Amino acid sequence: xxxxxDFPLFSLCSLLPVTFQSFVRTIPGVGIYxxxxxxxxxxxxxxxxxxxxxxxxxxxxxxxxAGVFMLPVTVIKTRFECGRYGYSSVVGxxxxxxxxxxxxxxxxxxxxxxxxxxxxSGIYVMFYSQAKASLPTxxxxxPSAHLANFSCGILAGxxxxxxxxxxxxVKTQVQVNPQLRTAxxxxxxxxxxxxxxxxxxxxxxxxRRTMVAAMAWxxxxxxxxxxxxxx
Numbered sequence: 001x002x003x004x005x006d007f008p009l010f011s012l013c014s015l016l017p018v019t020f021q022s023f024v025r026t027i028p029g030v031g032i033y034x035x036x037x038x039x040x041x042x043x044x045x046x047x048x049x050x051x052x053x054x055x056x057x058x059x060x061x062x063x064x065x066a067g068v069f070m071l072p073v074t075v076i077k078t079r080f081e082c083g084r085y086g087y088s089s090v091v092g093x094x095x096x097x098x099x100x101x102x103x104x105x106x107x108x109x110x111x112x113x114x115x116x117x118x119x120x121s122g123i124y125v126m127f128y129s130q131a132k133a134s135l136p137t138x139x140x141x142x143p144s145a146h147l148a149n150f151s152c153g154i155l156a157g158x159x160x161x162x163x164x165x166x167x168x169x170v171k172t173q174v175q176v177n178p179q180l181r182t183a184x185x186x187x188x189x190x191x192x193x194x195x196x197x198x199x200x201x202x203x204x205x206x207x208r209r210t211m212v213a214a215m216a217w218x219x220x221x222x223x224x225x226x227x228x229x230x231x
Contacts, residue, residue: 059125157210
């Protein structure tokens, strides 16, 4: 009886480091992203809604800033989840990486990460803004406008996820094997799995990123409207 009670408790505790990292990465990352996005939009686009190219540049620029700042947390999270290194804690993982590989290793996969995240965000914002602009006025101004915005976010997320999936696979390969360069990781994936190897995990990633992005943008729009600022 005691074993049946202890097992789920142990399983829950074993998930805490990864869960903690997810919160540490997601919450500040979202804050940096949207504050950068708003600042860029205010600076370069004071009036009107962004066109497709402008939306892509705004989304990509905001993601580049957030990606660089949050990459060390992403690296530690990826190492934890792969199970190859046997880290016992977040602090222990950070200490081990810095001591054995140097602080620069916390930015391993930077190029692959930017090649994945910057296009994703740019494509996402482009599709999202254009989908919102195509909504009938009676829907975009109705009390349920946030549901329509969420639907636009889902559509934009699916399209952006599928387009950038190969870069995500390469990024993960580089962070799990820091001795690999981006070009070497691309070659390795292709030699082992062929073209389909670049789309491994496309469905779960698409579901996860789409829901996270859609919810984040819906909350952002609601908060901006609540404080009287134009998103």
